[in-house]
Amino acid sequence: MYAAGDVRVQEVPDAAIVEPTDAIVRVTRACICGSDLWPYASMERTDSGQSMGHEAIGVVEDVGSQVTKIKKGDVVVMPFAYSDGTCAFCHEGLPTACVHVGFFGNNGMNGAQAEALRIPLADGTLYPLPVGEDDALMRSLLTLSDVMGTGHHAAVVAKVGPGKRAAVVGDGAVGLCAVIAAKRLGAEQIIIMGRHADRIALAREYGATDVVSERGDEAVERVRELTGGEGVHSVLECVGHGASMETAIGIARPGGAVGRVGVPQHTEIPGSLPAFFGNITVGGGPAPVRAYLDDLLPDVLDGRIDPGRVFDHTVGLDGVPDGYRAMADRESIKVMVKP
Numbered sequence: 259m260y261a262a263g264d265v266r267v268q269e270v271p272d273a274a275i276v277e278p279t280d281a282i283v284r285v286t287r288a289c290i291c292g293s294d295l296w297p298y299a300s301m302e303r304t305d306s307g308q309s310m311g312h313e314a315i316g317v318v319e320d321v322g323s324q325v326t327k328i329k330k331g332d333v334v335v336m337p338f339a340y341s342d343g344t345c346a347f348c349h350e351g352l353p354t355a356c357v358h359v360g361f362f363g364n365n366g367m368n369g370a371q372a373e374a375l376r377i378p379l380a381d382g383t384l385y386p387l388p389v390g391e392d393d394a395l396m397r398s399l400l401t402l403s404d405v406m407g408t409g410h411h412a413a414v415v416a417k418v419g420p421g422k423r424a425a426v427v428g429d430g431a432v433g434l435c436a437v438i439a440a441k442r443l444g445a446e447q448i449i450i451m452g453r454h455a456d457r458i459a460l461a462r463e464y465g466a467t468d469v470v471s472e473r474g475d476e477a478v479e480r481v482r483e484l485t486g487g488e489g490v491h492s493v494l495e496c497v498g499h500g501a502s503m504e505t506a507i508g509i510a511r512p513g514g515a516v517g518r519v520g521v522p523q524h525t526e527i528p529g530s531l532p533a534f535f536g537n538i539t540v541g542g543g544p545a546p547v548r549a550y551l552d553d554l555l556p557d558v559l560d561g562r563i564d565p566g567r568v569f570d571h572t573v574g575l576d577g578v579p580d581g582y583r584a585m586a587d588r589e590s591i592k593v594m595v596k597p
């Protein structure tokens with residue numbers, strides 16, 4: 259990506275081992291993320307461009323001399339962040355705060371919308387899958403690199419649990435996965451807040467019990483009506499706008515929690531006063547998707563959850579620029595890339 263709206267497919271030097279802890283992964287599936295749409299809308303032009311993509315599944319083609327857990331031929335999930343797997347934060351289940359963390363397709367780091375890429379800290383980062391590279395579950399498995407783990411993180415931080423009321427702000431792929439996560443963790447009522455018919459329909463199939471398509475104060479009012487005037491215990495904020503955050507805090511029940519996973523587009527969190535007087539916990543951040551794989555993978559393999567339905571469009575590498583456009587124009591929920 260060279261600037262807002264300017265995505266190009268280019269030949270680059272082949273990915274190669276640089277550090278002895280690296281692996282090279284041949285990408286079999288990648289995708290375009292809702293968070294890729296922020297730079298697609300606003301990135302200032304650069305001469306060097308930014309290699310894009312942070313979600314992938316692939317096959318390990320080569321490993322460095324110090325890699326011991328990952329081996330050539332493994333089919334692996336590449337979480338959107340790399341991490342060493344050994345530091346205090348990795349041990350605490352927060353690899354996105356690893357002391358050696360980095361984010362693919364960001365800040366000059368190579369991206370996964372590519373035929374292959376170099377993976378730093380391969381042992382800590384990659385997660386081997388017990389399936390072949392063209393397994394029928396591949397779409398759902400691919401969501402474990404970001405959106406399903408991110409939706410789950412929103413639910414965990416928002417303290418979703420059995421019998422609780424939850425609301426999901428945003429009907430993009432992460433919001434839809436957040437519905438799956440809220441249901442999976444036992445929420446009794448799940449309100450999806452969005453306004454795209456195709457997405458709402460999928461949200462209902464995933465377990466949403468109510469739909470709120472209003473915005474701002476009207477949305478807050480509507481959620482209160484649906485919850486006996488109280489608001490919801492758990493708000494899963496999957497957008498990242500100031501306005502969506504304000505709504506999220508507005509619909510939280512006193513003592514409730516907001517789990518925010520939409521990449522914030524503002525430096526300040528609005529709603530400080532209502533959050534304070536409602537004793538509302540506001541948390542969240544980059545989801546530790548690597549740490550959630552042990553928990554979520556069995557549910558995908560057994561077919562208990564089916565997050566891969568968020569992909570409604572598949573392109574080859576040449577189709578990636580049009581894939582960005584389709585997602586930005588809301589023609590597509592999420593685009594899968596099959597290099």
Ligand SMILES: [Zn+2]
Pocket residue numbers: 341342343344345346347348349353355356357358
């Ligand atoms: Zn670490």
